[in-house]
Amino acid sequence: MMPPAMSATPLIQALAAALDSRAALLQQLHAEQTDAYRLFHGSVEGLPGLTVDRYGELLLVQTFHQPLSPAQLAALEDFYAQTQPGLLPLYNDRSAAHSRIGNPLPPQQLAQAMESRTVRELGVNYRIQGRHEGQDPWLFLDLRAGRRRVMREAKDKSLLNLFAYTCGVGIAAAHAGARHVVNVDFAASSLAVGKENARLNDLPFRPRFIQSDVFSALRQLAGLGQAKMVRGKRMPPFPPLEARSFDMVFLDPPRYAKSPFGVVDLINDYPALFKPALLCTAPGGTLICCNNAAEVHRDAWLDQLERSARKVDRPIREMEWIAPEADFPSHDDQPPLKMALLRV
Numbered sequence: 001m002m003p004p005a006m007s008a009t010p011l012i013q014a015l016a017a018a019l020d021s022r023a024a025l026l027q028q029l030h031a032e033q034t035d036a037y038r039l040f041h042g043s044v045e046g047l048p049g050l051t052v053d054r055y056g057e058l059l060l061v062q063t064f065h066q067p068l069s070p071a072q073l074a075a076l077e078d079f080y081a082q083t084q085p086g087l088l089p090l091y092n093d094r095s096a097a098h099s100r101i102g103n104p105l106p107p108q109q110l111a112q113a114m115e116s117r118t119v120r121e122l123g124v125n126y127r128i129q130g131r132h133e134g135q136d137p138w139l140f141l142d143l144r145a146g147r148r149r150v151m152r153e154a155k156d157k158s159l160l161n162l163f164a165y166t167c168g169v170g171i172a173a174a175h176a177g178a179r180h181v182v183n184v185d186f187a188a189s190s191l192a193v194g195k196e197n198a199r200l201n202d203l204p205f206r207p208r209f210i211q212s213d214v215f216s217a218l219r220q221l222a223g224l225g226q227a228k229m230v231r232g233k234r235m236p237p238f239p240p241l242e243a244r245s246f247d248m249v250f251l252d253p254p255r256y257a258k259s260p261f262g263v264v265d266l267i268n269d270y271p272a273l274f275k276p277a278l279l280c281t282a283p284g285g286t287l288i289c290c291n292n293a294a295e296v297h298r299d300a301w302l303d304q305l306e307r308s309a310r311k312v313d314r315p316i317r318e319m320e321w322i323a324p325e326a327d328f329p330s331h332d333d334q335p336p337l338k339m340a341l342l343r344v
């Protein structure tokens with residue numbers, strides 16, 4: 001349980017302060033046709049491990065360190081019923097190992113939680129679901145700043161979206177006038193949501209959805225061919241891809257993941273992904289790299305990117321940080337999610 005000292009009153013005070021600080025942002029987001037945003041970011045707003053997000057008609061409350069007591073949950077729901085009326089509350093306690101959702105729900109509430117819903121962000125429709133076989137509700141809200149930037153730049157461009165998950169970045173680009181979009185992820189279930197996202201929007205063309213290991217796709221797109229054997233093991237067959245480069249590449253890997261082709265490791269080996277992604281970015285193009293490992297300091301990471309770029313003879317010409325928006329405040333302007341826009 002949350003510490004007893006965190007009785008309902010200080011909890012409500014923290015929620016109220018967070019809501020006050022978002023008044024201008026929420027007004028802006030509503031005007032921009034956005035109804036998905038974070039209302040409370042506990043790690044910075046007084047209660048580490050508690051987040052409250054609005055996903056359209058859903059109010060998603062999540063705990064990552066300790067569960068809320070029934071009294072705390074009731075007070076929280078009551079606060080939002082008064083200040084954000086009409087939202088359907090859903091509590092996912094993810095304080096158990098591997099952030100799995102632990103709290104069972106009565107059948108009727110579970111059915112509501114498992115309903116697919118549509119949210120809007122910057123005029124784009126996305127599918128979300130409060131509960132399903134996975135853990136997150138299909139749209140990462142802190143990445144809005146990245147999607148917004150891609151939408152600003154995408155007109156008439158080709159875009160490669162790596163570790164695409166439910167393809168939010170690719171759908172945003174296609175909606176904003178990109179010429180061609182390729183989404184790559186090895187999870188068929190995530191790409192299925194991506195296809196649904198494409199259907200939800202009146203896109204001028206159909207983006208591509210490639211179910212593949214990113215290492216395999218990048219090798220082929222960079223013209224290095226398909227590795228059939230790695231460390232003496234036969235590799236699973238992934239779709240053959242022609243070598244080609246893209247005006248924009250979006251690289252947003254998970255913190256750590258193993259695959260037959262290699263290890264995604266944002267702390268110890270970002271260059272293993274960065275270098276081939278750079279080779280798939282057209283000269284004069286833009287590569288947006290993300291790193292959400294909090295322990296990686298952004299200056300050290302940028303230094304590593306600059307060295308890796310020089311090694312493959314594609315030096316970074318310009319760089320700019322994309323900061324998460326004001327619903328994801330951070331300590332000392334050092335957000336865990338770092339997004340570097342590189343002109344290469």
Ligand SMILES: C[S@@+](CC[C@H](N)C(=O)[O-])C[C@H]1O[C@@H](n2cnc3c(N)ncnc32)[C@H](O)[C@@H]1O
Binds near residue numbers: 139143164166187212
């Ligand atoms: C944190 S999500 C990425 C979020 C995404 N960029 C977005 O816009 O929401 C990580 C994704 O990486 C995928 N993934 C992990 N390792 C992979 C690999 N080696 N090849 C392809 N996809 C991989 C997972 O299936 C998952 O969908």
